[in-house]
Amino acid sequence: MKPMEKMIQQLKAVSDPNRLKLLACLKTGEVCVCDFVEVLQISQPAVSQQLKKxxxxxxxxxxxxxxxxxxxxxxxxxxxxxxxIDELEAIDVKCCQSECKN
Structure with missing residues (x-):
């Protein structure tokens, strides 16, 4: 992928409010996919699509x-x-399921 194409892909990836929320959650460290559902209030498949981008x-x-x-x-x-990422205010995420802990 050419550098400009990569830049376009990255800027598109951070241009969505839900993806910005995901990044804000990740500022505090690693997060399990199950916890993003609670934060974003969208379905797990929708969260997975956002994370994939x-x-x-x-x-x-x-x-x-x-x-x-x-x-x-x-x-x-x-x-x-x-x-x-630096401009985002960190969102503290609590793990919803003890069995998914690291």
Missing amino acids: LKDAGIILERKKGTWKHFRLNEEQKPYIQAI
């Missing part, structure tokens, strides 16, 4: 543990993406 853009990383997927911010961000 951020993951495909390289903004977040995924780790699978058993049946649960955990997400975190990629430590290596382009400066324009990091500036957007």
Whole structure:
């Protein structure tokens, strides 16, 4: 993918209110996919679609543990993406299910 195409993909990924909320949640650390449903008040498949766009853009990383997927911010961000993340107010997420803990 050409650099400009990657930039377009990343900027589109952060141009959605729900995806910005996801990034705000991830500022405090790794979060299980089940917890995003509570924060966004949308279905789990809809949350997964939003997370996929951020993951495909390289903004977040995924780790699978058993049946649960955990997400975190990629430590290596382009400066324009990091500036957007820095402007977000962190959202503290409480884990809804004890069995999905790390």
